[in-house]
Amino acid sequence: MNNLIVLPLIIPIITAVVLVFLRDQIVLQRIISFVTMGFVCIVSFILLNIVQTEGIIRLDFSGWMPPFGILFVADSFSLLLVLTSSIVTLICLLYAFSMMGQRYEKMFFYPFVLFLVAGVNGSFLTGDIFNLFVCFEVMLLASYVLVAFGGGKRQLRESLKYVLINVVASWMFLVALAFLYGSVKTLNMAHIAQRVAEVGQDPLITTVAILFLIVFSLKAGLLLFFWLPGSYSVPPTVVQALFAALLTKVGIYALIRTFTLMFPLQQEVTHTIIGIMAGLTIIAGCMGALAGRDVYTIATYNVIIGTGFILIGLAVGTESAMAGAIYYLIHDIVAKALLFLLIGMMIYLTGETVVKKMSGLIQIYPIFGWIYFILMLALAGIPPFSGFIGKVLIGQGAIEAHSYILLALGFASSIIVLYSLLRIFLASFFGETTISPEDKKPIPKGAYTSFILLAISIIYLGIGAESIAVYVKDAAETLMNPSIYIDAILKG
Amino acid sequence: MESLIMILVGILASVGTYLILSRNIIRVILGTAIYSHAVHLLILTMGGLKKGDVPILSQSEGPFTDALPQALILTAIVISFATTALLLVLAYRTYKTNGSDDFHELREMPDE
Numbered sequence: 001m002n003n004l005i006v007l008p009l010i011i012p013i014i015t016a017v018v019l020v021f022l023r024d025q026i027v028l029q030r031i032i033s034f035v036t037m038g039f040v041c042i043v044s045f046i047l048l049n050i051v052q053t054e055g056i057i058r059l060d061f062s063g064w065m066p067p068f069g070i071l072f073v074a075d076s077f078s079l080l081l082v083l084t085s086s087i088v089t090l091i092c093l094l095y096a097f098s099m100m101g102q103r104y105e106k107m108f109f110y111p112f113v114l115f116l117v118a119g120v121n122g123s124f125l126t127g128d129i130f131n132l133f134v135c136f137e138v139m140l141l142a143s144y145v146l147v148a149f150g151g152g153k154r155q156l157r158e159s160l161k162y163v164l165i166n167v168v169a170s171w172m173f174l175v176a177l178a179f180l181y182g183s184v185k186t187l188n189m190a191h192i193a194q195r196v197a198e199v200g201q202d203p204l205i206t207t208v209a210i211l212f213l214i215v216f217s218l219k220a221g222l223l224l225f226f227w228l229p230g231s232y233s234v235p236p237t238v239v240q241a242l243f244a245a246l247l248t249k250v251g252i253y254a255l256i257r258t259f260t261l262m263f264p265l266q267q268e269v270t271h272t273i274i275g276i277m278a279g280l281t282i283i284a285g286c287m288g289a290l291a292g293r294d295v296y297t298i299a300t301y302n303v304i305i306g307t308g309f310i311l312i313g314l315a316v317g318t319e320s321a322m323a324g325a326i327y328y329l330i331h332d333i334v335a336k337a338l339l340f341l342l343i344g345m346m347i348y349l350t351g352e353t354v355v356k357k358m359s360g361l362i363q364i365y366p367i368f369g370w371i372y373f374i375l376m377l378a379l380a381g382i383p384p385f386s387g388f389i390g391k392v393l394i395g396q397g398a399i400e401a402h403s404y405i406l407l408a409l410g411f412a413s414s415i416i417v418l419y420s421l422l423r424i425f426l427a428s429f430f431g432e433t434t435i436s437p438e439d440k441k442p443i444p445k446g447a448y449t450s451f452i453l454l455a456i457s458i459i460y461l462g463i464g465a466e467s468i469a470v471y472v473k474d475a476a477e478t479l480m481n482p483s484i485y486i487d488a489i490l491k492g
Numbered sequence: 493m494e495s496l497i498m499i500l501v502g503i504l505a506s507v508g509t510y511l512i513l514s515r516n517i518i519r520v521i522l523g524t525a526i527y528s529h530a531v532h533l534l535i536l537t538m539g540g541l542k543k544g545d546v547p548i549l550s551q552s553e554g555p556f557t558d559a560l561p562q563a564l565i566l567t568a569i570v571i572s573f574a575t576t577a578l579l580l581v582l583a584y585r586t587y588k589t590n591g592s593d594d595f596h597e598l599r600e601m602p603d604e
Contacts, residue, residue, distance in 0.1 A: 130567070141578065187564075
């Protein structure tokens with residue numbers, strides 16, 4: 001059964017390679033990519049339930065026992081993220097079918113989305129830090145292509161910056177890996193954790209930990225987010241939604257994994273730095289969201305606020321805060337995908353990006369307008385939608401750990417998020433419509449389906465929070481007690 | 493020997509940084525290539541330079557040399573090769589579409 005763990009990585013890669021040869025058969029490409037993602041969703045759901053009964057499972061490639069070989073590890077945390085991101089990709093594909101346009105679909109759009117998903121899933125599942133680097137690169141190479149997809153003037157300029165920043169970040173990842181290997185002589189994450197616990201986390205290892213912090217912060221958009229607003233506003237809508245949903249979340253996953261499993265011993269240094277960075281990220285994100293006049297700026301700064309908020313959970317570091325961070329991470333994947341899809345649709349319908357130039361969308365497209373309203377409440381953290389439970393738990397954890405400043409910043413950011421999104425709602429959805437009856441474009445059925453499915457997920461994550469509570473509780477427990485993870489790998 | 497190589501890594505990293513900070517796209521890409529050479533040497537040195545024999549049981553009784561850094565470098569070389577190739581294509585397209593290979597000029601261009 002353990003062989004199932006590799007499927008979320010290998011199935012998308014194999015299908016992507018096959019799809020490259022089916023360049024002109026667009027309908028076939030759509031069907032195959034959709035079926036593939038559906039299959040990955042089912043596999044990860046089955047795996048999630050296996051982990052609940054059997055505990056953490058692992059797959060040693062070619063039978064090399066840990067800590068010598070490369071391995072994949074599946075625990076509740078990584079599988080929850082694999083499942084959520086696969087479902088979101090599936091729904092985003094539905095949007096792509098109706099909105100992407102043949103010109104793009106013929107340029108290997110689906111293969112690259114599948115490569116991206118393979119990299120993302122691989123990063124979530126791997127148990128080897130060098131393999132994490134490789135999976136990051138698989139994901140990044142696909143994202144380099146997708147960010148430049150279409151090749152507009154501004155798009156190429158922004159994607160060049162995006163690629164260069166990520167190349168330098170990957171270089172720093174390798175530097176950190178070299179120093180880590182030099183000091184602990186192993187690359188297996190559980191084994192590193194064990195070695196660090198044995199010799200104690202001396203200043204050298206803490207420095208290496210901070211190097212990792214810088215690398216992952218660049219990917220997650222934690223404080224070092226200067227590249228994010230530019231590069232997230234240029235690619236086609238579906239790509240933006242996938243980036244906002246998946247790419248920054250992989251960085252957050254890596255941060256949480258690194259600082260709960262491998263370097264948990266110098267919390268007063270590392271977790272304080274993470275806390276300060278998260279606080280500054282929230283402040284800067286709020287400023288950007290308030291200052292933004294076009295929908296892209298507001299949406300990208302909302303991604304940054306979300307990152308800061310999740311990492312408050314890590315900085316605080318109690319079990320309830322960790323559970324809250326996991327809830328919020330899942331919510332954020334779904335909600336940010338929906339936010340970018342809706343905003344892309346607004347721009348498609350009106351041809352404008354500036355908030356004030358759109359008006360009265362809710363009169364023509366009532367369901368569209370109400371879905372935006374639901375999303376706005378979910379992002380602000382209003383019950384019964386998905387953001388609520390995560391915010392409450394992170395807040396509870398912050399009170400337990402007496403981090404009142406982070407608590408205040410986190411909750412104040414909810415109001416700013418609500419304000420920035422409400423501004424779009426009031427200006428663009430209410431009021432007299434500016435679209436004349438002749439120019440009125442219908443919203444394609446595929447796009448509507450994807451909005452409704454994502455909105456249902458948001459409501460389900462809010463009302464049905466109880467049903468995923470078992471998985472989240474198990475995930476938070478494993479994160480808080482690294483010995484569970486280490487024993488599952490080194491003693492199994 | 494280790495210290496010598498570390499000095500070389502430092503020189504390469506500073507040359508790479510100098511190139512990355514320049515305005516011309518091609519120089520920046522060359523800078524990233526030199527960066528990757530620097531880090532490959534760094535991994536090799538951090539793993540310990542040649543101390544013993546080939547790590548094959550039938551050929552030697554030890555002490556063995558750690559072969560893992562070389563496997564890591566091989567992977568890293570392939571990845572940096574792919575990234576550099578893609579970066580060159582992207583830079584060429586940007587030059588063709590925008591008509592400039594200078595970052596300052598690119599930044600000041602108006603949006604579409």
